[in-house]
Amino acid sequence: MLDEGGAAVPAPPALELRNIDKRFGAVHANRAVSFAAARGSIHGLIGENGAGKSTLMNIVYGFHRADDGEILVDGRRVDIGSPQDAIAAGIGMVHQHFMLVENFTVLENVVLGVEGGALLRGGLDRARGELEKLARDYGLEVPLDTVVAELPVGLQQRVEILKALYRRAEILILDEPTAVLTPQEAEQLFRMLRLLRDQGKTVVLVTHKLREIMAVTDRVTVMRQGAVVGEVATGTTSPRELAEKMVGRAVLLRVEKGPARPGETLLSVRDLEVRDRFDVARVRGVSFELRAGEIVGVAGVSGNGQSELLEALAGIRMPSRGGIILGGRDLVREQLDPRRRRALGLAHVPEDRLRMGVVTGFSAEDNTILGYHDRAAYNRGLLLNRPAIHAECEREMAAHDVRPALPGLRIAAFSGGNQQKLVLAREIDVDPRVLLIGQPTRGVDIGAIEFIHKKLIALRDAGKALLIVSVELEEILGLADRILVMNAGEIVGEVARADATEEKLGLMMAGVKGEGHA
Amino acid sequence: MNAPAKLPRWAELGLLPLVNLAAALLLSGVIVKVLGESPWAALKLLASGSLGSEENIGYTLYYATNFMFTGLAVAVAYHAGLFNIGGEGQAYVGGLGVGLVALWLGGRAPFLVVLPVAILGGAVFGAAWAFIPAWLQARRGSHIVITTIMFNFIGSALMTYLLVNVLIKPGQQSPETREFGATAFMPAASDLLAKAGIDFSPSPLNLAFVVALGAGALVWVLVWRTRWGYALRVAGQNQAAAVYAGISPPRIIVQSMLLSGALAGCLALNELMGSQHRILIDFPGGAGFVGIAVALMGRNHPAGIFLSAVLFGALAQGGSQLSFDMPKINRDMVVVIQGLVILFCGALENVMRAPLAAVFARLAGRREAEG
Numbered sequence A: 001m002l003d004e005g006g007a008a009v010p011a012p013p014a015l016e017l018r019n020i021d022k023r024f025g026a027v028h029a030n031r032a033v034s035f036a037a038a039r040g041s042i043h044g045l046i047g048e049n050g051a052g053k054s055t056l057m058n059i060v061y062g063f064h065r066a067d068d069g070e071i072l073v074d075g076r077r078v079d080i081g082s083p084q085d086a087i088a089a090g091i092g093m094v095h096q097h098f099m100l101v102e103n104f105t106v107l108e109n110v111v112l113g114v115e116g117g118a119l120l121r122g123g124l125d126r127a128r129g130e131l132e133k134l135a136r137d138y139g140l141e142v143p144l145d146t147v148v149a150e151l152p153v154g155l156q157q158r159v160e161i162l163k164a165l166y167r168r169a170e171i172l173i174l175d176e177p178t179a180v181l182t183p184q185e186a187e188q189l190f191r192m193l194r195l196l197r198d199q200g201k202t203v204v205l206v207t208h209k210l211r212e213i214m215a216v217t218d219r220v221t222v223m224r225q226g227a228v229v230g231e232v233a234t235g236t237t238s239p240r241e242l243a244e245k246m247v248g249r250a251v252l253l254r255v256e257k258g259p260a261r262p263g264e265t266l267l268s269v270r271d272l273e274v275r276d277r278f279d280v281a282r283v284r285g286v287s288f289e290l291r292a293g294e295i296v297g298v299a300g301v302s303g304n305g306q307s308e309l310l311e312a313l314a315g316i317r318m319p320s321r322g323g324i325i326l327g328g329r330d331l332v333r334e335q336l337d338p339r340r341r342r343a344l345g346l347a348h349v350p351e352d353r354l355r356m357g358v359v360t361g362f363s364a365e366d367n368t369i370l371g372y373h374d375r376a377a378y379n380r381g382l383l384l385n386r387p388a389i390h391a392e393c394e395r396e397m398a399a400h401d402v403r404p405a406l407p408g409l410r411i412a413a414f415s416g417g418n419q420q421k422l423v424l425a426r427e428i429d430v431d432p433r434v435l436l437i438g439q440p441t442r443g444v445d446i447g448a449i450e451f452i453h454k455k456l457i458a459l460r461d462a463g464k465a466l467l468i469v470s471v472e473l474e475e476i477l478g479l480a481d482r483i484l485v486m487n488a489g490e491i492v493g494e495v496a497r498a499d500a501t502e503e504k505l506g507l508m509m510a511g512v513k514g515e516g517h518a
Numbered sequence B: 001m002n003a004p005a006k007l008p009r010w011a012e013l014g015l016l017p018l019v020n021l022a023a024a025l026l027l028s029g030v031i032v033k034v035l036g037e038s039p040w041a042a043l044k045l046l047a048s049g050s051l052g053s054e055e056n057i058g059y060t061l062y063y064a065t066n067f068m069f070t071g072l073a074v075a076v077a078y079h080a081g082l083f084n085i086g087g088e089g090q091a092y093v094g095g096l097g098v099g100l101v102a103l104w105l106g107g108r109a110p111f112l113v114v115l116p117v118a119i120l121g122g123a124v125f126g127a128a129w130a131f132i133p134a135w136l137q138a139r140r141g142s143h144i145v146i147t148t149i150m151f152n153f154i155g156s157a158l159m160t161y162l163l164v165n166v167l168i169k170p171g172q173q174s175p176e177t178r179e180f181g182a183t184a185f186m187p188a189a190s191d192l193l194a195k196a197g198i199d200f201s202p203s204p205l206n207l208a209f210v211v212a213l214g215a216g217a218l219v220w221v222l223v224w225r226t227r228w229g230y231a232l233r234v235a236g237q238n239q240a241a242a243v244y245a246g247i248s249p250p251r252i253i254v255q256s257m258l259l260s261g262a263l264a265g266c267l268a269l270n271e272l273m274g275s276q277h278r279i280l281i282d283f284p285g286g287a288g289f290v291g292i293a294v295a296l297m298g299r300n301h302p303a304g305i306f307l308s309a310v311l312f313g314a315l316a317q318g319g320s321q322l323s324f325d326m327p328k329i330n331r332d333m334v335v336v337i338q339g340l341v342i343l344f345c346g347a348l349e350n351v352m353r354a355p356l357a358a359v360f361a362r363l364a365g366r367r368e369a370e371g
Helices: A053-060 A083-088 A106-111 A120-138 A153-166 A183-198 A210-216 A239-247 A306-314 A338-343 A353-357 A364-368 A386-399 A416-428 A446-461 A473-479 A502-509 B009-034 B039-051 B054-079 B087-105 B111-140 B144-166 B189-195 B208-225 B227-237 B239-244 B249-265 B267-276 B287-297 B302-325 B331-347 B349-370
Strands: A015-024 A027-037 A042-047 A068-073 A076-078 A091-094 A171-175 A202-207 A219-224 A227-233 A265-275 A281-291 A294-299 A321-326 A346-349 A434-438 A465-469 A482-487 A490-496
Touching (some): A015 A053, A027 A053, A027 A227, A042 A210, A053 A202, A083 A091, A106 A120, A106 A153, A120 A153, A202 A210, A219 A239, A227 A239, A239 A446, A265 A465, A281 A306, A281 A321, A281 A465, A294 A502, A306 A434, A306 A465, A338 A346, A346 A416, A364 A386, A364 A416, A386 A416, A473 A502, A490 A502, B009 B039, B009 B302, B009 B331, B009 B349, B039 B054, B039 B302, B054 B087, B054 B189, B054 B227, B054 B267, B054 B302, B087 B249, B111 B144, B208 B227, B208 B249, B239 B249, B249 B267, B287 B302, B287 B331
Parallel strands (some): A042 A219, A091 A171, A171 A202, A294 A482, A434 A465
Antiparallel strands (some): A015 A027, A015 A068, A219 A227, A482 A490
């Protein structure tokens, strides 16, 4: 990268990491990682889950200390042992999960920790003036006196960026910033980042989305298994090349599938309303039908009722109104619990795998029977049939290429992709007629994504009805035959795959009503 | 952010508790020294007092029996994700069930009839006393830690009332019932062993010890080998996953607390039928609380609970010897030593874990470097 002995040495990089090494017990999270981001550039850091991106950035921000290696800011060595040190060195970080106090105003959140005195008043006034200037300079308008909880997610993220800038950050690290944004909000964010770059700030964008890297970065560093496997100028590379670098082999970015041949209606949902525990309607008057041999995708920004819809269909939440008809039976009127719904052929891969889909303290084989533990095949009289459970887990692992194929290993020790394969294997093993899938590939590496997508298409072609809820538009576009878009608990439109574009769906996700739907 | 440091399994289960115990004893030694006694002599007294003779071993195991019942009670609730602080009250009220059966059938029915009915009586009364907090937690969300503590007090007051006003043997001052009929006495270990031709000094150790071991085996099978135990552990570790799997957490809460209370309620088999032969005021004597420490130290596993129950039995027995022979160390100081063991083995467990893990990491590193 930099030739220190050269005569025409350019300005030193704003942020440089040299031979960063970090182990967590047996896991070698970062192997002699070197990285440099030039001043006034947007530098992408891409890699699969578990490639070591987050560890690296957490070292830069002082959450972890590297075992070895050094960090340089503007060519000067800095010792970063805490986020305070990082801030002092001019490094700011916007986390994937915002670190905001929800019931404070924007202004209070920004000055939190740098109030500048025991009394708030003076500090707040000074901060207000400075923030208004920052907002003007960088196009970061935010209502300063609004409580953060009342702001849309995109604006909350802006508050995080303001927080970093207010602390005089010259280097801004964003960790998976678009996970919670609509495509339009993401585009706004990118505009903001370009503006920041043009004013001389340095942006490090950590993501696993190739599209974003291509859209906004100047250079990109690719990590795999804790090491840097390449650094290129974004303009000279392609998504395919980056994906191959990330995974270490050629991958299919598009899902190959034939046309759907929808058959009879298997599941119909009528005027469904779901209320949360505060009695707020999260799903409002949703009706649709799901037919054999088709995949219906539910698109929407997270938090618009998709999760509640999925949970109501699976029997985890009881709707306050409406009907869910499966095989001629109304699941709502009969108040069937998830176990009895499974018996009727309704399987469910939950959105949040670690919270709901597996018991993290259990072994893989104990997770194989979650939800099915009273099936005759897994029991022998009063006792669980351990050998049968073990054999079943081994069989599922072999059929779904789960690695390592060790049924006794704790599920938490498997990668996200392998966990998801196990959950999917468990749910399709009983040959369900209807399969509900939330976030099929959240936290799943590219190699496993390919496998899972192929599996889902195969299920469709075998005549199953699939309902897929995903916040990844690309995934919906890749898999679904029909797309329902949800906003504020309602279905704002239905689009056939052939007519769907990212822009069109994005507008609908933002609440603009689509055509062809009352 | 920091996950607990990883240790090899044998070190996790064997070495770490021993290191913790050693640290607790070391600190106890300092206290003994400050009090002006010799720590070494105190330790020797503690050891000989608990394990030095057949009689002392008998006493140790007799106390351990109580702790096994209450420890198992805590463990079952723990696996369902509940912290049952009410073992004391459940054991006390369970004792009413055992005692009533013993008063009723003792002398009228043979022991082999009394025993199962008494077990049933203790289990039902103990379970009933756990049912109310369980129901309140399951249906009303009242925190079970609070309610079980309250029910310890309510149970204690109830038993005092019953013993003073209803069950008291007429014509005496102390609030206790008449003695059970002879067929409601648990056979003493010395008598049983004598029948098998083994000579063992008399002590309060009795058949209830075997019942406790049986209860431990039953708990193991139930929790780890049945579909009910599976549902229990799912609900205990991840409520959302339980709901997803069609397991009803409220139902598990009630069921597990019933079992927990039933186990605690069996304490009276040992304490009343085995030793006191009557119902008397405050007979659990804190065993319900010691059970919490026993379960904690025994990793909520029946085998571990057996071992830690024996340890606490030894502390109880050795401690009373200690206070007897070393006047400067009174009963309360023995409780302090017990407290230190609980502190180090339970609350401060992770304090020792990190340095121990570092030692192991260094050893592993050296081995790697040499290899």
